[in-house]
Structure formats: C-alpha cells, structure tokens
Amino acid sequence: MTAPMNRHIRVLVAKPGLDGHDRGAKIVARALRDAGMEVIYTGLRQTPEQIVSAAVQEDVDAIGISILSGAHNTILPRIAELLRHAGLDDVLLVVGGIIPDEDVPGLKQAGVAAVFQPGASTGDIVDFIRSHVRPETPNAVASDE
Amino acid sequence: MSCNGKVSQEAKIDTAEQASNSSRRPSEAEREWEEKVLKQALKSAPERLPGFSTTSGVPIERLYTPGDLADFDCERDLGDPGEFPYTRGIHPQMYRARLWTMRQFSGFGTPEDTNRRLHFLLDQGQTGLSIAFDLPTLMGYDSDHPFAEGEVGRCGVAVSSLADMETLLRGLPLERVTTSMTINSPAAMVWAMYLVAAEKSGADWKKISGTIQNDILKEYIAQKEFIFPPAPSMRLVVDSIVFAARETPRWNPISISGYHIREAGSTAIQELAFTLRDGIEYVEWVLRSGLGVDEFAPRLSFFFNSHNDLFEEVAKFRAARKVWAKVMRERFGARDPRSWRCRFHTQTAGCSLTAQQPYNNVIRTTIQALAGVLGGTQSLHTNSLDEAWALPTEQAATLALRTQQVLAHESGVADAVDPLAGSYFIEALTLRTERECYGYFDRIDSFGGMVAAIEKGFPQREIHDAAYAYQKAVERKEKFVVGVNEYVAEEERPIDLLIIDAGAAREQCRKLDALRKSRNNGRVQSSLDALSKAAGTTRNLMPDLLECVRAYATVGEMCDALRRVFGTYEEPAVA
Known part of the structure; x- marks a missing residue:
C-alpha cells in the first residue's frame, strides 16, 4: 500500500462536557472501524481545546462529537471556532446525541456539517462521513479490511 | 407450603x-x-x-x-411470600397491604425550580421524592466552575451548598416523606447536606428516611461519573454505610444500581449479575471495616431497570430476590431475615424511549411499569413521554405518574401476590436467569472481585458488546422499534419541551458569589483542612464532612479537598 494515496479515512470520536454516557460514542466508534475507517477515541470529558488539539495531532479527516447533556449549544460552536483558528476548516465536524430540532439550524450555522439525532443508524453516519470528508482526502472510500 | x-x-x-x-x-x-x-x-x-x-x-x-x-x-425455588428465598416477594401480602411507593425522579434548574416541582408532585399524589442533580454537582464541581459552563441545571438541579439544599427542601415534610437522591461520587457530601438541612428544620435523624444512590462501582462500569480512583471511592461508600448504621437507622445509605448498566446497553442478565456482584463487593468491603453483616445489610437497597420485554423483566426481578437471599445467607452467613431481602426501586427504561412518535413512549412505559409491579418492586419511577428529547414538562410528568395510579387502582394487577408464579414460562425464565447470574459471579470472582474486574475492563466490555449487538440487530431489522425502523411516520408534529434557560446558571453563580462573601471563611478553611487531614487517615469521614457542610463549604470545595489527597481517576480510553 502506498501512503498516503490509500490512506483510510481518519475520524476522531470525542465526548466533551461532563456527561459520561458513552454508549453512543463507543457504538459509533466501532461501527466506523467496522466500515474500514481509522478511529481515535478521546475518552471522556475532553475540553474543546483538547479535542481540537487531538484533531491536529492525529491529522483526522472528520470529528464526531457525542453529547447528551444539553450543553451542545455551548460546546459545539466553540469547537468549530477553535478548528477554524487551527486552520482545520476542511475537517468534517458532525455531532450525535440528544439535540432538539430547534437547535439544529444554529449548530449548522456554527459549522457542524450534520446532526444525528436519537434513532439515527450507524449506517447513515458511515455514509455521511464517507461522502462528505474533504475531497482531497486520498482514497476517500474506506477500504473494507 | x-x-x-x-x-x-x-x-x-x-x-x-x-x-x-x-x-x-x-x-x-x-x-x-x-x-x-x-x-x-x-x-x-x-x-x-x-x-x-x-x-x-x-x-x-x-x-x-x-x-x-x-x-x-x-x-426450594418459590417458597412463600415474605419468606426465604423471597422469589414471590419480600412481604407476605405485597401490594394488598401497601402499594409500591410512586417515586418520580425530578430535578432541573435552580433549587427553587425543583422545590416547586417536588411540591407539585406531592400534591398530585406522589408518595416519595426522588431528586436528580445536574452534571456539575454529580461531578463535584460548583455551578461557577469553568467546567460547569452550559451544564448548570440542565440534567438535574444545581446544588452547590447547604444553602441550596435548604432551598431545595423548603416546606417538605422530611420526617414523613422519604427522599431518594441520585448522587454517587459526591454522595457523602450531598448526604451530609441533607442531614444538616434536616437537623436545622427540626427533623430527627432517627426518623428521617430515604436513600442516597452512592453506588460508585456502577459508575466505573457504566455511567462514568467518577471523581476519585476506586479504592478511596469505596472508602467513602463504606464510611457512609457505617455512619448510617449508627446514626440514621431508617436511611438506605446505598442503592446498588443496575439501571445505568442496562442503559449502557447490557442484557437483563448482565444487569442483574453485575449489580448483585457489586452488592457482594460492598458487603465484603464493609465487613473488612469491622461491622457485622446484620448490622448494615438490612439497609442495603437496590435499583433496577425495567425494559420492554415483560416476561424477561419479571423473571429478572424474581431471580434478583432469590439470588440475593441465598448470597446473604450462604455466602455471608447473615442471620437476620432483613439482611436476606432484596428491596428494590425500579425505573422504566430511558434507553427504550424513542424521539420519533414520542406518544408511543407512554405505551412502552406502561408495559415496563407493569413488569416492575408484577416483579414485586418496592418503588417505581415511570419515565415521561418526552424524555428522549429533554427533561419532562409538568404535563408529561403528570401523565407518567397517572400511569402508575391506573396500574395500581384500575388494572387489578396489584391485588394478588406474585400473580405470574407457576407459569411454566416465567418459572423457567427465572431459573435460567438465576443460573446465568451465578455464571457471571464465578467469572468475576476469578478476577479477584468486582474492583479487579472493572480495572481489567471486563464488565465494560461485556456491556459494550451487548450494546453493539443490539444496535446491529435493530439496523438489520431483526428487532423492530416502532416508529424508528418500522412504522415510520413521514412527518412528525413536534411536542412541547421543557426549556431550561441560562438564567438558572446566572442565578446560581450570583448566589454562590454572595455565599462566599457572607460565610465565615476562616471556619470554612479550617473545616476543609480537617477534612483533607482526615482523608489521609483511616477514620470515618462523615463527621468531618458534616462540619464542612455546617460551615457552608461547597460541594466543589469538599471534593477539591479530597481530590488533593485521593487524586482523580481517568478511565483508559477504550472503544
């Protein structure tokens, strides 16, 4: 395999805020991995700064945030802003969790590409990331190994 | 017979x-x-x-x-109601004498907001209180801590000091109503606040009754709201159990909880096995402190989830009583029958609620509540239809309480003891559940106990595998979820949700600021210093915590004093 042309899609799965409910984050991490992506899971209670710094360090194509505590309107815009400051505008930012409909437009405006609400399937999440990661990502279709 | x-x-x-x-x-x-x-x-x-x-x-x-x-x-397997092994229930007459306690979990915004909701629920015929705290409080941070930003009052009520606790409990009849508080890592601190607030309102510690969840093991296993490493966390649990045995004879100093294990995606059997094995771990640790088993075991209480599969759940509840009775009598040699009885609270399964077609959740909750009642629960929380989206509105919370009242008074299911006993299906499922529960005990014992198994990630891995298998089964449509992967509506009408505005956070910060200026800070500091010092010894920390609380030290300050001595716990990031 000749890197970086056949590089897999790299995704950072992160849980910001104080909430420890990690069932969703871990299921999504495993599903992305099963779909051939490389997944880095941050573990619990990461600040926006820690998440963005991990994204820089790990050179990821996408960041998946899981948040169930209701703090999404505070935390996500900050992550988006820090990403812009770090020059990572092209990193795909998606979120999953308990996020009411009325908060979705605001989050999208802040730079979140997709909001996966309760009941979303892991298949939809995989498909969205595959089809929306930055076009310059080499071999944007993940291998199935 | x-x-x-x-x-x-x-x-x-x-x-x-x-x-x-x-x-x-x-x-x-x-x-x-x-x-x-x-x-x-x-x-x-x-x-x-x-x-x-x-x-x-x-x-x-x-x-x-x-x-x-x-x-x-x-x-051997059934026995009589109120008799060992309690398969048929812990009381001879069960609900014919006294219905289960209808205990709706409630808490949001400021202590004033939640105090109003608690009074409202009592006025609606609720018979016990159950308080939900917000994430900063659960994690031992005050409302004005930077980590609390965006989280104050969102998942529960914000309580940072005795002043907040006094506001929260204002006007509630503490000697007559039982209060359950869902608090774990800072359970000893928040309980100390409750005790001092009760004392100041004139209520007698010997008469007050209620429960603190105080189950740290399931935090490492499932809910992940831990502060300190396992050993000092267990010491705080042991200290509160020992203190309760001496000072508050009607208080349940722990509610050993399967609820969160199930919510994290476990099977029914894993929920039961890990919870009861956690119970065994607590008993072993308290015994090592020198207390005799019958001095504290009667006040151990449990908390289970009730999911959609009616018969599976009923079998789980029946097996729970049977296994615990045998464990206490045979493994620990308890002699007092009260030590053998598995008393438990049940909550319907939050993870079964769907954001889609939320009114369907009323039906799910009814089935789950029915399972809790047929399973012989001592108290019950029914979830509200809107809780896949937010904390419940007053209207949704009322409907959830009415669901219990209809079950109790109209369905007839509360009128005969253990009505499903003798069903070939239920008895076979109960036996199977019991057998598989012992299988897990053996595996956990082989790790050297639950703390060791947790440190090796065993229960966490079992739960994650089960959660993933379930998710895949839903996505392959091997399991239907009505309104989510089948019978999906083209368009849905939004429902009204409870909105918690940022005003709650501002109000909490303002009150904390005023408190920090008005209290005797010299007394606060010396009580916190004494707490840190005591933490370095083996003496019971409850008296020191009570002194901190009386001085109006905050939850964050007490936890910080212990963080300095105990350190904090970081879970290895495994997914």
Missing part, C-alpha cells in the same frame, strides 16, 4: 429424551402432540421468524410445559 409441588413431581417422573434445553423433559403426551399436531401446523402456518428471543437475546421456546421445570422445586 402454599403450593403442592405437583409440577415438579410430574416432571421428575418423566425421563424422556431431552430437547435443546438440557433440563427439558417433555412428557409422552407432549411428544405425541408435537408429532401429531404441531408438525402439521408448522407446515400449514410457518412461524414468523426462524427463532424467537427476548430483548436481551435469550432464546424463547415455542411452548413451556411441566417438561421445562424438571429441576424446579416449589418449596
């Missing part, structure tokens, strides 16, 4: 070939029926699925008969 043992006698006479279930011994008549009737029926009406299983994936046979109860002994 109240039952005649006919089932087991018949089954024991039969020594026929065994089916897939190793202990299954079908009778001659049954085999004849299979040959002559069933075979033909299966040809003309094939079954809906190649195989059937419970929500947790336990295979369900087509038919249960005396042949499934070959190993069942009425006297």
Whole structure:
C-alpha cells in the first residue's frame, strides 16, 4: 500500500462536557472501524481545546462529537471556532446525541456539517462521513479490511 | 407450603429424551402432540421468524410445559411470600397491604425550580421524592466552575451548598416523606447536606428516611461519573454505610444500581449479575471495616431497570430476590431475615424511549411499569413521554405518574401476590436467569472481585458488546422499534419541551458569589483542612464532612479537598 494515496479515512470520536454516557460514542466508534475507517477515541470529558488539539495531532479527516447533556449549544460552536483558528476548516465536524430540532439550524450555522439525532443508524453516519470528508482526502472510500 | 409441588413431581417422573434445553423433559403426551399436531401446523402456518428471543437475546421456546421445570422445586425455588428465598416477594401480602411507593425522579434548574416541582408532585399524589442533580454537582464541581459552563441545571438541579439544599427542601415534610437522591461520587457530601438541612428544620435523624444512590462501582462500569480512583471511592461508600448504621437507622445509605448498566446497553442478565456482584463487593468491603453483616445489610437497597420485554423483566426481578437471599445467607452467613431481602426501586427504561412518535413512549412505559409491579418492586419511577428529547414538562410528568395510579387502582394487577408464579414460562425464565447470574459471579470472582474486574475492563466490555449487538440487530431489522425502523411516520408534529434557560446558571453563580462573601471563611478553611487531614487517615469521614457542610463549604470545595489527597481517576480510553 502506498501512503498516503490509500490512506483510510481518519475520524476522531470525542465526548466533551461532563456527561459520561458513552454508549453512543463507543457504538459509533466501532461501527466506523467496522466500515474500514481509522478511529481515535478521546475518552471522556475532553475540553474543546483538547479535542481540537487531538484533531491536529492525529491529522483526522472528520470529528464526531457525542453529547447528551444539553450543553451542545455551548460546546459545539466553540469547537468549530477553535478548528477554524487551527486552520482545520476542511475537517468534517458532525455531532450525535440528544439535540432538539430547534437547535439544529444554529449548530449548522456554527459549522457542524450534520446532526444525528436519537434513532439515527450507524449506517447513515458511515455514509455521511464517507461522502462528505474533504475531497482531497486520498482514497476517500474506506477500504473494507 | 402454599403450593403442592405437583409440577415438579410430574416432571421428575418423566425421563424422556431431552430437547435443546438440557433440563427439558417433555412428557409422552407432549411428544405425541408435537408429532401429531404441531408438525402439521408448522407446515400449514410457518412461524414468523426462524427463532424467537427476548430483548436481551435469550432464546424463547415455542411452548413451556411441566417438561421445562424438571429441576424446579416449589418449596426450594418459590417458597412463600415474605419468606426465604423471597422469589414471590419480600412481604407476605405485597401490594394488598401497601402499594409500591410512586417515586418520580425530578430535578432541573435552580433549587427553587425543583422545590416547586417536588411540591407539585406531592400534591398530585406522589408518595416519595426522588431528586436528580445536574452534571456539575454529580461531578463535584460548583455551578461557577469553568467546567460547569452550559451544564448548570440542565440534567438535574444545581446544588452547590447547604444553602441550596435548604432551598431545595423548603416546606417538605422530611420526617414523613422519604427522599431518594441520585448522587454517587459526591454522595457523602450531598448526604451530609441533607442531614444538616434536616437537623436545622427540626427533623430527627432517627426518623428521617430515604436513600442516597452512592453506588460508585456502577459508575466505573457504566455511567462514568467518577471523581476519585476506586479504592478511596469505596472508602467513602463504606464510611457512609457505617455512619448510617449508627446514626440514621431508617436511611438506605446505598442503592446498588443496575439501571445505568442496562442503559449502557447490557442484557437483563448482565444487569442483574453485575449489580448483585457489586452488592457482594460492598458487603465484603464493609465487613473488612469491622461491622457485622446484620448490622448494615438490612439497609442495603437496590435499583433496577425495567425494559420492554415483560416476561424477561419479571423473571429478572424474581431471580434478583432469590439470588440475593441465598448470597446473604450462604455466602455471608447473615442471620437476620432483613439482611436476606432484596428491596428494590425500579425505573422504566430511558434507553427504550424513542424521539420519533414520542406518544408511543407512554405505551412502552406502561408495559415496563407493569413488569416492575408484577416483579414485586418496592418503588417505581415511570419515565415521561418526552424524555428522549429533554427533561419532562409538568404535563408529561403528570401523565407518567397517572400511569402508575391506573396500574395500581384500575388494572387489578396489584391485588394478588406474585400473580405470574407457576407459569411454566416465567418459572423457567427465572431459573435460567438465576443460573446465568451465578455464571457471571464465578467469572468475576476469578478476577479477584468486582474492583479487579472493572480495572481489567471486563464488565465494560461485556456491556459494550451487548450494546453493539443490539444496535446491529435493530439496523438489520431483526428487532423492530416502532416508529424508528418500522412504522415510520413521514412527518412528525413536534411536542412541547421543557426549556431550561441560562438564567438558572446566572442565578446560581450570583448566589454562590454572595455565599462566599457572607460565610465565615476562616471556619470554612479550617473545616476543609480537617477534612483533607482526615482523608489521609483511616477514620470515618462523615463527621468531618458534616462540619464542612455546617460551615457552608461547597460541594466543589469538599471534593477539591479530597481530590488533593485521593487524586482523580481517568478511565483508559477504550472503544
């Protein structure tokens, strides 16, 4: 395999805020991995700064945030802003969790590409990331190994 | 004996070939029926699925008969209500004497907001209180801590100091109403606040009754709201159990909880096994502190989840009582029957609620509540239809309480003790659940106990595998979720949700600022210093915590004093 042309899609799965409910984050991490992506899971209670710094360090194509505590309107815009400051505008930012409909437009405006609400399937999440990661990502279709 | 043992006698006479279930011994008549009737029926009406299983994936046979109860002994496995092994319930008359306590979990915004909701619920006929704290409080941070930003009052009520606790409890009859508080890592601190608030309102510690969740093991296993490493966390739990045994005879100093284990995606059997094995771990640790088993075991209480699969849940509750009774009598040699009784609270399964077509959640909750009642719960929380989206509105919370009242007063299910006993299906499921529970005990014992198993990630991995398998089954449509992967609505009308505005956070910060200026800060500092010092010894920390609380030290300050001595816990990031 000749890197970086056949590089897999790299995704950072992160849980910001104080909430420890990690069932969703871990299921999504495993599903992305099963779909051939490389997944880095941050573990619990990461600040926006820690998440963005991990994204820089790990050179990821996408960041998946899981948040169930209701703090999404505070935390996500900050992550988006820090990403812009770090020059990572092209990193795909998606979120999953308990996020009411009325908060979705605001989050999208802040730079979140997709909001996966309760009941979303892991298949939809995989498909969205595959089809929306930055076009310059080499071999944007993940291998199935 | 109240039952005649006919089932087991018949089954024991039969020594026929065994089916897939190793202990299954079908009778001659049954085999004849299979040959002559069933075979033909299966040809003309094939079954809906190649195989059937419970929500947790336990295979369900087509038919249960005396042949499934070959190993069942009425006297040994069932017994009488209120008698060992309590399969039929912990009281002789169960709900004919006293209904379960209707205890709706509630908490949001400021202590003033939640105090109003608690009064409202009591006015609606609720019979016990249950308080939900917000994430900063659960994690031992005050409302004005930077980590609390965006989280104050969102998942529960913000309580940073005794002043907040006094506001929260204002006007509530503390000697008459029982109060449950869902708090774990800072349980000892928040309990100390409750005790001082009760004392200041004139309530007698010997008379007040209620529960602190205080179950740290399930935090490492499932809910992940931990602060300190396991050993000092266990010490705080032991200290509060020992203190309760001496000072608050009617208080439950722990509620050993399977609820969160199930919410994290475990099976019913994992929920039961990990919870009861956590119970064993607590008993072992308290025994090492020098207390005799019968001095504290009667005040241990439990908390289970009730999911959609009615019979699986009923079997789980019945098996819980039976296994715990045997563990306490045989493993720990408890002599007091009160130590044998598994008293438990039940909450319907939050993880079963769907954001889609939320009114369907009323039906799910009703089935789950029914399972709790048929399973003999001591208290019950029914979730509200809107909780896949937010904390419940007053209207949704009222409907959830009414669901319990209809079950209690209209359905008739509370009028006979353990009404499903003797069902071949229920008894076979109960036996199977019990057997598999002991299987998990053996595996956890082989790690050297639950703390060791947690440190190796064993229960966490088991739960994650089960959660992933369930998710995949839903996505492959092997399991239907109405309104989510089947019977999906094209368009949905939004429902009204409870909105918690940022005003709650501002108000909390303002009050904290005023408190920090008005209290005797010299006394606060010396009480915190004494707490840190005591933490470095082996003495019981409750008296020091009470002194901190009386000085109006905050939850964050008390936790910080202990963080300095105990350190904090970081979970290895495994996914």
